Amino acid sequence: MKNKQYNSIAILVVLLFGAILFFIGTDGFSAYTVETARVNKLMEDNPVFPEVTLEDSKERVYSFSEFEGKYVMLTFIYTACSDVCPQLEFNLAEVYKKIPQKYIGEDIVFLSISFDPKNDDPATLEKYRYYFDSDGETWRMARISGQKELDGLLKEFGVTVIPDENGNFQHNSAFYLVDPNGILIEVMDFEEIEIAADKVNTILDSKVRE
Amino acid sequence: MLPPVANLAESVMAIHMHMQMTMFIVVGVLMASYFQKRFPGFFEKWNSNGVPGILLFMVILGYWLLPRTMHEALSIPAVELFKFISLPFLAGVPLRDSWGKLSGLGKNIMYILLSIIFGFMAWLYIASPVQLCNNYLIIEQKTLGWGFVFLAVSILIYFISTLVIDPSDYE
Numbered sequence A: 001m002k003n004k005q006y007n008s009i010a011i012l013v014v015l016l017f018g019a020i021l022f023f024i025g026t027d028g029f030s031a032y033t034v035e036t037a038r039v040n041k042l043m044e045d046n047p048v049f050p051e052v053t054l055e056d057s058k059e060r061v062y063s064f065s066e067f068e069g070k071y072v073m074l075t076f077i078y079t080a081c082s083d084v085c086p087q088l089e090f091n092l093a094e095v096y097k098k099i100p101q102k103y104i105g106e107d108i109v110f111l112s113i114s115f116d117p118k119n120d121d122p123a124t125l126e127k128y129r130y131y132f133d134s135d136g137e138t139w140r141m142a143r144i145s146g147q148k149e150l151d152g153l154l155k156e157f158g159v160t161v162i163p164d165e166n167g168n169f170q171h172n173s174a175f176y177l178v179d180p181n182g183i184l185i186e187v188m189d190f191e192e193i194e195i196a197a198d199k200v201n202t203i204l205d206s207k208v209r210e
Numbered sequence B: 001m002l003p004p005v006a007n008l009a010e011s012v013m014a015i016h017m018h019m020q021m022t023m024f025i026v027v028g029v030l031m032a033s034y035f036q037k038r039f040p041g042f043f044e045k046w047n048s049n050g051v052p053g054i055l056l057f058m059v060i061l062g063y064w065l066l067p068r069t070m071h072e073a074l075s076i077p078a079v080e081l082f083k084f085i086s087l088p089f090l091a092g093v094p095l096r097d098s099w100g101k102l103s104g105l106g107k108n109i110m111y112i113l114l115s116i117i118f119g120f121m122a123w124l125y126i127a128s129p130v131q132l133c134n135n136y137l138i139i140e141q142k143t144l145g146w147g148f149v150f151l152a153v154s155i156l157i158y159f160i161s162t163l164v165i166d167p168s169d170y171e
Helices: A002-025 A034-045 A084-098 A122-131 A147-156 A193-209 B003-011 B013-038 B040-046 B051-065 B067-075 B077-099 B104-127 B138-164
Strands: A053-056 A061-063 A071-077 A108-114 A139-143 A161-163 A169-171 A175-178 A184-188
Touching: A002 B040, A002 B051, A034 A184, A053 A122, A071 A084, A071 A193, A084 A108, A084 A193, A122 A139, A175 A193, A184 A193, B003 B013, B013 B040, B013 B077, B013 B138, B051 B067, B051 B077, B051 B104, B067 B077, B104 B138
Parallel strands: A071 A108, A108 A139
Antiparallel strands: A053 A061, A053 A139, A071 A175, A161 A169, A175 A184
């Protein structure tokens, strides 16, 4: 009889331990995968876009401060990618079309950054941008040649890139919105075009009203 | 585990989950009799019907099945340390101590529950279009999923065999 009591106490302790363990392990039941945890953390940390040197498809070389005073909608890609990047860029093009013309280039710039600088030279990027109707001006495609600078940026923005044996990369994808001060303010699901466009437009509208 | 061995085991997703983590539980199961002899009163007192022990086993198992925890075991040293401790001592040891104490019904429930859980994990890892763990390739994720299918089916087959086969017929 006594043992039964101890058993019940032990069960309670175990259940309590389990609840605490899961609570801590999932940030209070909010993030079961690393990707959710990553996005949650990014939105809390609001990292600043580091000073890197970009080289775009028109062979122009400039630092990220070129975009100071404008919102920048970012994606991370590589042109040899055959699965998710085309989808990512296609969806980015859809978002681009949903932004009112008056904001484009003035208040917001789109930028696709390649994390495969070896293969994605300006000529390759120039060809790639055609597929998505990017004008190369208000939607630019660029590489970061300095591997150190590139790694720093990817780390700062939580982009994981794993090269495989065939020259491909496994990577996570999202839309990133950087504000006019270079601070990352939004990480958006790239499969939700409407939601992303609405969010960006709301931010732009409120900025113009100020 | 020796660091090079840990590195090797963790470099492939399926090995990490199905071999390294399973081995840690097995280690605990093998060590259990030492603890049982050393602290017989403790297990008898707190785990007399086996239910608390098996619950603890399930909690630890469930925790390590979350895609996120496996990832964090690689990127956060404290979580990795917790993996090394929790799997043998909080899953393996209680499993051995509890299993013998469970009734036939309790065991059957466990067989079914485990096949359902592993079946669900298989479906999750195979069907998921997104990368659940950023440290591994998607193809590895699918391999892991098929590993779970294997596990779930094996447990199910064993369970059915316990129902239809009477060992005394072969003695």
